[in-house]
Amino acid sequence: MEPLLSVTGVSKRFGGLLALSDVDFDVMPGEILGLIGPNGAGKTTMFNCIAGVYKPTRGEITLRDGGRTVRMNGFKPERVTTLGVVRTFQNIRLFSELTVLDNVRIGCHCRSHSTFFGAVLRTRAQRAEERGIVERSMHWLDFVGLAGKALDDAASLAYGDQRRLEIARALATEPKLILLDEPAAGMNPQETRMLVDLIHRILGVGVTVVLIEHDMKLVMTICERLVVLDHGLKLAEGEPEAIRADPRVVEAYLGRGAAHAQG
């Protein structure tokens, strides 16, 4: 099977700091891949390189799109999203003054011909498209369990609901690959269980998942493979069991206590 996404020799320099150094990994279609490592390891920088927020200083990021291979380096985030790669943020980024539904409509608009804010001269075709967008938005709200809150202000949602709304908005862009940056951060155990269920359902609709997460219990249960970064370098890659037993990973990140606690 060919990888969906390939990261090859990617480095990212910020002035004198090498945040990523010659990192390679593949993301296979239909898998949940975890990107883990200590604070400052370069995980978010890697997401930003893949999503087009940063241009890698060196290396290649390629996506298999149907039969073709697209080199995405230097593409703007909107173009990366249109190709089918979307990310959520560690610090939730919602339009808090808009309703829950409108936040998801914005996601849908990346695949539509009309613009969300510019729909002043509304033709019949535009109105029909808008109806479709509302239907699709409601579908994704239902998918994440927020349909009943569609008309609430986004700002009024509980923290866990805001995270799920961000995921709904990302799914509304119809991605092939979703990058989730610490989706369980700040969630209580019940919200985390709902998140695990949601991630499995995301996979069930054919979307591949890459996850940055510090909740090791979550990572070890949900991910099929892990890539470990440390100081910008890839320290290890493999199945959760092997990673948990890898002395270099225990030393750099998991710590002896954590490694035993998860066993």
Ligand SMILES: Nc1ncnc2c1ncn2[C@@H]1O[C@H](COP(=O)(O)OP(=O)(O)OP(=O)(O)O)[C@@H](O)[C@H]1O
């Ligand atoms: N825009 C930037 N300008 C300068 N340095 C940056 C920038 N973004 C990230 N860095 C630095 O790059 C390094 C990697 O940061 P990054 O946020 O990718 O780590 P991380 O593994 O995601 O950490 P955490 O788990 O704490 O979120 C850090 O030293 C950080 O300070």
